[in-house]
Amino acid sequence: MGRLLSPHRSKPNMTVSYSLEVANARFGGFSKLLFRWRGSIYRLLYKEFLLFCGIYAFFSMFYRFLLTPTQQELFERIALYCDQFTNTSFIPVSFVLGFYVTLAFNRWWGQYTSFPLPDNLMMAVSGNVHGFMTSHELKKFQSLHSDFNKYWIPLTWFANLASKARKEGRIRDDVALRLLMDELNNYRAKCSLLFHYDWISIPLVYTQVVTVAVYSFFGFCLIGRQFLNPEKGYKDHTVDMYVPVFTLLQFFFYSGWLKVGELIINPFGEDDDDFETNQLIDRNIQVSMLAVDDMYQNLPLAVKDKHWLQGNFSIPYTISTAAESLKPAFKGSTYNMTMSAEDFKMDQHVDGPLTTQHIPLRSYPSDAAENLPEGQGVLWRGSLPLLNDCSSSTDEEGCIHAYGNDVCVLSLGKCDDEVWSQREQEETMTQAAGENMSSQQAG
Template structure:
């Protein structure tokens, strides 16, 4: 995802707050006008309005806003974070492929590169069905092939299988077939290595399957609807309940303020909380906070091919390190030298010189009591 900026993030909340503040100000002005017109003689409408304010204020806590909003935001955030953790990175597959598929010949390079590319092809196919960004980039399978993720003969093989459901499994079948053939040709030295590499591919496939499952079964639409209704209803009642009126039973605890500061702060915080959950509810859209699937696809392919091809076999020559004959001394720059004194990893009592007398006497008493009980 791109860098997060707060510029413009509070604009929707402020836009929602303006009508609320306008209506509360109008009601406050009208209530003051009624009190001034009638002087000491309370008008019937004023009494009714005062009773309505008291009634609304006393029952405002009936809406469990903190509980509902807290559970909703926590659930949405947990779901969002889990999807991010299983979105799929190619590093482990590429590293294991480079480690276990040995050889510098063109045949070995083809095995390594195609195993990575087939796994990445499946991620592209999955993201096309989940992410609007990826769908706009790859509207058809022809565009996937044109981008190089699928060769023409592979697309013919892919299209040759008639199936009413998605065919995410097919590139994984190709990848596992290459692993098996590499073992048969001796490019993988052990069956155990085949198992390790296959498990990495399996984990990648399982994570993509969970992404599809979470997209298939989203949060019930009634859940965010009820929470949104509860928040808006709460502050609609606040327009009446937070009015200052003379003769109210809450008058002793209230101050006649022209601007409702506390209600405004509460509105911004609660409505902002709700907007956070709404922004994270569908991370596959086009918003700034949604998953950058196209960037991840490009990064995975570039990283994977670099690891298994140019990065393969480029281990530095084995030599003695710089600390071979001398004791290692940490080297700090002038700006960071002050950290050396305070960054030791040691226990909080490691510098205690001697035990307190109370601790020694207690230890002696305990030792004597233990000796007597043993005999």
């Protein structure tokens, strides 16, 4: 893979990072970021902003000092006409601009996540594949003709070499070969996706629509937002402020929004916040060579750690975070929920065989079985994974079926011996039929 340094760039830019400055929410946290220049919207927009201010000042001076009264009246009519379009939703700048920047941002992040990293592949190879192309391989690569991009050819060589290595026994089993091929396919898929991001751009017509919408809006603002003579009594022109503060802010927001879309639509350029492609390539090569060459079979001595004989131990805390270890662990929002006896009352119409009711509860009176009305059921000290049918033992008074600390109360009045006898017969017949089928299959 070739280097991506531009001949006119003296040193590589670094992506602007401010994660440490916003690690904690505090008063004026974001305000400190407003005074940065590198990577800021000021650096990106100041030329367009100064141009807009200059053109606006020109029309203002032209209206005030160079026009005759008749010409001023005509200019004022034009200004009022333009102003009615800038103060309405006639030009949907917010809609088209917001949707465009969202689309560009998703594309920008998708390109970063598509950047192929060899980490998983190098871990799977573990010392048998080298990253640089030899001169012989380069000649072979150049001799292969294709009308399309040929980035996939070395990956095909890798797949063939992996298959050959498996036949020669240098790859221990098919599982390892499958792991290599899966990681290779993931790597190739990211290369392909990145290539398609470069090939397929956001439709040009959409970029043109957004640009024309923003520029035409502020083109009308240059005339329509002029301060007219307040003595003539025009609506909303009672004060002559000379400097259109809110119009300039509006230009800063909308044009800055458009500049953000322009910045992130292709993150492989030389803007302050573009991806550090060279650094990523250097990192990939260095980490790959370190993993497959220097670290191959170069393992640290395996020794018992200092907590080897300790059943329970705690990790060290700093003084400022020691109090965190005293806080109870979160066990669920309903972990300490209690319910009264009234909450257990349920309407259950029993027309068929015996059924069970399961209700999770952390604490329930020990005499629950004695006071349980007919047609209700309780799971005492239970949990959701233990909500299964109670099919263990039963007492004659309350039909209680116990599983250690978990108790299911079955209630249909008193336990009916005929019902239990019928269920036992059904289970016996089902078990016998299963054994008979197994024996037939074995025969």
